[in-house]
Amino acid sequence: MAESTIESNNASAATAAAGAENWVKKVEDQEISNMVDGLKLEKGNGLVGAQTDDPSTTSSVVGNGTGAVTAAVPTPAAPTGEEEIENANPADASLLMKIIRKGLVESKLDLEVQRRDPTSPLHSVKSFEALHLKPELLQGVYAMGFNAPSKIQETALPTLLADPPQNMIAQSQSGTGKTAAFVLAMLSRVDTTKNYPQVLCLSPTYELAIQTGEVAAKMSKFCHDVKLRYAVRGEELAKGAKITDHIIIGTPGKLLDWGLKFRAFDLRKITVFVLDEADVMIATQGHQDQCIRIHKLLPPTCQMMFFSATYEKDVMEFAEYIVPKPIVIRLAREQESLDNIKQYYVRCKDQNEKYQAISNIYGVITVGQAIIFCHTRRTASWLSGKLSKDGHSVAVLSGELTVEQRLAVLDRFRAGMEKVLITTNVLSRGIDVEQVTIVVNFDLPMFQDGRADCETYLHRIGRTGRFGKNGIAINLVDSEHSMKICKTIESHFQKKIQLLDAENSDEIEKIGS
Numbered sequence: 141m142a143e144s145t146i147e148s149n150n151a152s153a154a155t156a157a158a159g160a161e162n163w164v165k166k167v168e169d170q171e172i173s174n175m176v177d178g179l180k181l182e183k184g185n186g187l188v189g190a191q192t193d194d195p196s197t198t199s200s201v202v203g204n205g206t207g208a209v210t211a212a213v214p215t216p217a218a219p220t221g222e223e224e225i226e227n228a229n230p231a232d233a234s235l236l237m238k239i240i241r242k243g244l245v246e247s248k249l250d251l252e253v254q255r256r257d258p259t260s261p262l263h264s265v266k267s268f269e270a271l272h273l274k275p276e277l278l279q280g281v282y283a284m285g286f287n288a289p290s291k292i293q294e295t296a297l298p299t300l301l302a303d304p305p306q307n308m309i310a311q312s313q314s315g316t317g318k319t320a321a322f323v324l325a326m327l328s329r330v331d332t333t334k335n336y337p338q339v340l341c342l343s344p345t346y347e348l349a350i351q352t353g354e355v356a357a358k359m360s361k362f363c364h365d366v367k368l369r370y371a372v373r374g375e376e377l378a379k380g381a382k383i384t385d386h387i388i389i390g391t392p393g394k395l396l397d398w399g400l401k402f403r404a405f406d407l408r409k410i411t412v413f414v415l416d417e418a419d420v421m422i423a424t425q426g427h428q429d430q431c432i433r434i435h436k437l438l439p440p441t442c443q444m445m446f447f448s449a450t451y452e453k454d455v456m457e458f459a460e461y462i463v464p465k466p467i468v469i470r471l472a473r474e475q476e477s478l479d480n481i482k483q484y485y486v487r488c489k490d491q492n493e494k495y496q497a498i499s500n501i502y503g504v505i506t507v508g509q510a511i512i513f514c515h516t517r518r519t520a521s522w523l524s525g526k527l528s529k530d531g532h533s534v535a536v537l538s539g540e541l542t543v544e545q546r547l548a549v550l551d552r553f554r555a556g557m558e559k560v561l562i563t564t565n566v567l568s569r570g571i572d573v574e575q576v577t578i579v580v581n582f583d584l585p586m587f588q589d590g591r592a593d594c595e596t597y598l599h600r601i602g603r604t605g606r607f608g609k610n611g612i613a614i615n616l617v618d619s620e621h622s623m624k625i626c627k628t629i630e631s632h633f634q635k636k637i638q639l640l641d642a643e644n645s646d647e648i649e650k651i652g653s
């Protein structure tokens with residue numbers, strides 16, 4: 141394995157911008173201060189105030205002014221909290237991130253490269269020209285609007301394109317340009333004088349395979365001789381047919397069928413094998429075994445490329461099994477932090493009081509935009525039903541929606557058409573809606589067995605350097621158990637979560653000043 145480690149020579153953060161950043165921070169602090177002032181807490185009038193006599197009805201909304209309902213309306217019974225906590229499916233989450241991402245995620249972090257041979261100089265390129273790509277491929281890259289390689293591309297591509305071919309394991313967070321890197325390598329390696337499959341690219345799901353195929357089609361727009369083929373559900377082969385396309389992009393089951401069962405192509409003639417989204421792949425039942433079966437049938441000279449957004453132990457074990465003698469490239473994930481976040485908790489007796497707390501702060505949270513997290517779909521729909529009945533326009537994003545519907549919800553929210561988004565853990569990672577200033581945990585994040593889920597808390601509340609603005613987190617606590625979770629989270633991150641009620645209103649008003 142790796143014998144040496146070199147760091148790329150990226151300059152550290154520019155100091156020239158520091159003055160401007162301080163100024164920006166002051167303005168943001170002031171915004172938060174104004175928002176919290178807007179809470180207008182008075183002694184003896186905490187957040188959880190004025191209940192109607194009948195707990196099954198809701199009353200008008202405090203301090204909102206945007207369509208409060210005056211008549212009491214019946215509301216659905218509060219959820220019992222006994223349903224399954226809704227969590228993100230890794231393949232769906234990955235697809236959603238891919239589709240909603242508007243462009244390249246540029247990380248300030250350093251890239252780590254582990255080389256097999258410490259004497260070989262590992263170079264990186266700053267331009268696509270320096271890669272000596274086929275002219276029609278270069279044309280395709282520019283037509284896609286790529287001016288220069290991203291960090292992972294500038295380091296990976298010279299190695300991926302070098303002769304003799306070298307194996308690679310590359311890990312870099314979603315959106316940093318991995319797909320474009322391996323697609324360029326795949327397209328460069330094809331010999332169009334030979335009419336049989338030479339490149340296999342494995343994706344965990346139908347949708348992810350299509351995404352990769354679309355990148356390959358765009359990039360090869362001017363390479364008229366290169367032929368691509370999908371091996372995914374719905375694609376069928378005539379009996380006895382032989383595949384003549386150069387590149388096959390597909391899911392493991394279908395590829396195994398075509399290569400092994402139908403012998404529609406010769407796995408021994410494959411020269412490039414790409415395993416994409418390896419972390420999602422191994423999270424999908426049965427895929428790991430199928431990948432290994434395909435891999436066993438490939439020739440030892442086949443160049444192996446392995447891409448993953450994470451670098452956990454199980455992913456790396458899988459990587460090292462599939463990819464002999466690799467060059468390893470890692471771009472550390474930008475970590476979220478709670479540094480710019482003021483955290484509070486509000487004591488409530490039950491779900492209805494939690495709702496009341498939201499109602500009472502509604503006017504404040506909608507100064508910017510807010511995301512409210514619930515455990516279950518049922519709670520999310522109950523809460524949105526109640527808020528809607530009270531005349532608020534809210535968006536809901538939970539697991540029963542299709543990817544297209546989720547995108548539509550996020551697009552509307554991003555455009556500011558709704559100020560509040562109610563969701564479950566389907567959205568705990570990668571919220572990159574910059575204008576979100578308040579995150580409310582209607583339910584504190586916990587595992588199915590009831591333990592505090594600190595990592596999810598960080599993903600919901602935290603910000604990365606890119607989205608490093610200030611924010612407020614409000615945790616609604618309605619039982620001794622949720623209080624315990626709140627305390628666990630507090631001690632885990634060693635960051636105070638303050639009680640938000642009339643008693644500390646003076647202190648609250650000082651926030652950010």
Ligand SMILES: Nc1ncnc2c1ncn2[C@@H]1O[C@H](COP(=O)(O)OP(=O)(O)OP(=O)(O)O)[C@@H](O)[C@H]1O
Nearest residue numbers: 238243244286288289290314315316317318319320
């Ligand atoms: N060199 C580049 N210049 C400009 N944009 C780029 C470049 N490389 C990739 N992009 C764009 O950046 C976005 C993310 O790239 P890409 O999908 O390749 O990332 P990824 O790391 O493969 O993400 P994932 O882990 O989700 O597969 C895409 O919209 C892509 O078109």
